[in-house]
Amino acid sequence: MTTHPLIPMSREAKTPALTVLIDGMLRSWAVTHRPDTIPQTVPWGPVAAKMDVLTMVPKPRFNANHARLQSQLDCLPEIAKLAEKGQIKLYTTIEIDFEGWGRPGVVGKGTEMDLFRNVKIEKIPPALNRIMRWGGIESETKERKQHFLDGIREKRFLELKAAIGSKHSPDIFHLWSAEKARLDALLTADFKFINAVRNAKRNRRGIEIEVDVLSPSELCERLGPSHRARPCFSATGENGHS
16 A cells, blocks of 8 residues: 555544545445436426426436446445545546536435535646647547647656557546556446456556556455445436446
8 A cells, every 4th residue: 555645544444545446437426416407396486387397306226237336336326335445535527527428427416315425526737738738728629638648758658558458548547647646446337347457457568557457346344344335326216227
């Protein structure tokens, strides 16, 4: 575990908190409700009018085809609890924020519908500042992000790409950012990326990767068997999207 000068000691164990960069998708999924329109009858002058009213409804659980992903989301309440207790310290970057623009989970952050509402998630600098590199960002798109990533020529990023695979460039950038900030782990539910990193480590392709890439369940297991997953999102309904 890296001792970071800005990290407080765990209030429970009196040991340095595990420092973790949290993936943007997990941050969005930590908001347990989504906006939806519900047909309602409301008073409208002397008559009752039927109209669609915008409200927040519980997100449905993922169906059986995505049971593995749902099992990871069920760990988020426990991770939020661990962060509140100071056993882990969560971080983000401006690049992760850019990726979240337009996601449904943006609505509801910081409210009672947000599992991390009582957790202070601090920002670390990205490994490379995009604004300094090409003059600013008016709107984020996949094409704009890929253009940025394709233009990076820094040695460490190229080493990681060669070892892990260029198709994982966005996540490699976050891994690189976590490395530069000397964090302990990158938290993600992208198992393709997790496996790619572990294959690179196993094959020893001339590269050392000190930051652990962990799924939510692995992070809970690392902190002890008492940290169990519990259901996240509505128990009724199904979400068939990945």
